[in-house]
Amino acid sequence: MAHLSRIKRKHCVNPVNTQPQSDRIGAVKRVAIVDDDAAFRMWVRRMLTADSRFIVVAEAANALEAREVVRTARPDVLTLDVEMPGMNGLEFLARLMAVHPMPVVMMSGRTKQGGANAIHALSIGAVDCIHKPETGCDRDTVRSICDRIHLAACSRVIARAQPVPRPDLSPVSSLTSGPHGQCRRGSLIVIGASTGGVAALETVLHDLAANGPPVMIVQHMPGPFMVSFVERLNRSLPQRVHLAFDGAVLARGDIALAPGFQLHTTLAREDGRWVCRLRPDEGRALHCPSVDVLFASVVEHAKSVSAALLTGLGRDGANSMKQLHDAGAFTIAQDEDSCVVFGMPRAAIAEGAVSRVVPLNRIGSVLRQHHDGPRAPATRRGGQV
Template sequence: MSKVRVLIVDDSALVRKMLTEMLSADAGIEVVGTAPDPLVAREKIKQLAPDVLTLDVEMPRMDGLTFLENLMRLRPMPVVMVSSLTSQGAEVTLRALELGAVDFVGKPGSDLSSTFGDYAAEIAAKVKDAARARPRAYTAGVPRLDAAPRLSADAVLPRAQLRALPSAGRVIAIGASAGGTEAIRVVLAAMPPDAPPIVITQHIPAQFSGPFAARMDANSAMRVCEAQDGQPILPGHAYIAPGGRHLLVLRDGARYVCRLHDGPPVSRHKPSVDVLFRSVAASVGAQAVGAILTGMGDDGAQGLKEMREAGAPTLAQDEATSVVWGMPGAAWKAGAAQELLPLGAVAPRLLQLAQHPITQASMRTGS
């Protein structure tokens, strides 16, 4: 297989050097060039035709967002943003994802000695996944990178025995990763203010989940918030898993509540979609509706399958409208999703499924 050709765009010579070393350590990646600003990058894109761009935000002569908007309008290509993991950096990065960037990583610091390998593995994986993305137009001798062990949802929540559950109302559960911030916005924007409660796990770092929830709240008739431990789950509200903590749904008498769990990463993610979906399968059962949207990897496929086995209707975003058809593709191939839909049809179908009456037969988990 041919290597993924990468162009690094950053005004810092140190960051360009560090990123070049990290990416070049992966046998599947070739750094074909670097650029200190967008104007140089524009010419190198024409000369080198890279597969993926890594892009800084704050640069001289033209800021990264302006450059990204022009790029996605005129020559859409996979872009991985290199962002500072701060509140201000979160706002800029979320805007970059809206403009069409595939994913983002934190900006490397000069004190990476203890975490160099982990950071290198993360950015290399995101660059290689980005090379397979479908960005939308806007209007031998190589060291091996050791990866952390891959855990399942068993590390956080044992799988429950199938059992009958009394009705406590419908709950919609959604999982997403790369491209998901925009996909979730589309789904939430189409929801009425009295929609069934929605619980969401989007792969996102801790500094970003609060600003992300605030952006979703401003774009939806529902009330959208970052989930809090013990928070009641109410109709007309959407709850987004905070970065760095797993979101679970638990039953508390005749109601559902959010439970935050500080367990290990599952499917290499924290929060993990598998953990959310497993908790929904156990606590909500056939009264739930599950959806998995665009994203890299396969987190959520097993959890969605458990939801389907518990009697919940399930769906996945189709390949044509996904930025990366990793997670929904894995769910579809595993038989976890019953339906495959374009993004624009997801919200109406979720509402339709949530309006179906809950029968005694469907309440028997696993029926």
């Protein structure tokens, strides 16, 4: 799609306003709905119209109509069905992100394939992916969907020329210094991410050493999506990638992700090994799994730990990152220009919890160099910590 060509519209609602896209968070957000199911489009329209934060400016039943909607209606955010006749939503999303990056929320089914499609969409630029309701929604569910679409509309979407950018030579910002040593037995990397985290994590993990320190990740995402994300990472990375489970031992070359499903993931040092421990949410943390809970669990061993906070809304991880930093951990926050949502990193910076502020495409290489020096050959999959 070299450009957004003119086409004859059948199902598109005439744009009600042609004002430029606003980047003010408080502004009413212009939404376009793309789905081949007319009944579902009507449901989304009614839901959004009842929320004063939105105005629905257009609808489209397929990718061809969606191209015209983007060009003429100038929405702040697009809701996009994954499965459509002709060009499906994933192919349209990839083409859209190449020529006109903008906030997109994918609407996906609850099947295993739907989960895989959702992760693929998030990796190529979608801000969020929402399961299509199978039955009627209660008020809390509707509010949650509206909040997520609004957050997407307020997000920064960055063009990605390549799925995984290579590190550049631009400087990183060093905020504080501390007793941060080189790699030694017991080294660990912990990472927290939320909105925009799927693509960000793929970028970071791509540049870590194949046989480097174990990595434990909390990504705010429903459990079924995490299963698909792990499968995707295992296909593309030389490390062993898996969902954490209670009692799992992490060795060099391991990458574990918190499984969600209303369980917090913590790490304990037992007999010289990093061991995953899962515990149910007791209602004290705002998120489950929680970045703060994970980070807090390794403060005792901070001098062996590197921690990174990536793109995401809110401040999950900021408080415990401050504890890690003060105890001697090496801490990184993603910089504002490369964040989809500069929330969690901003909060950590404000707390004085950050050793360095680093562009996304350098975070992996900075972590690798801190622990292991030059990247190790990608021929081994794991070993002793």
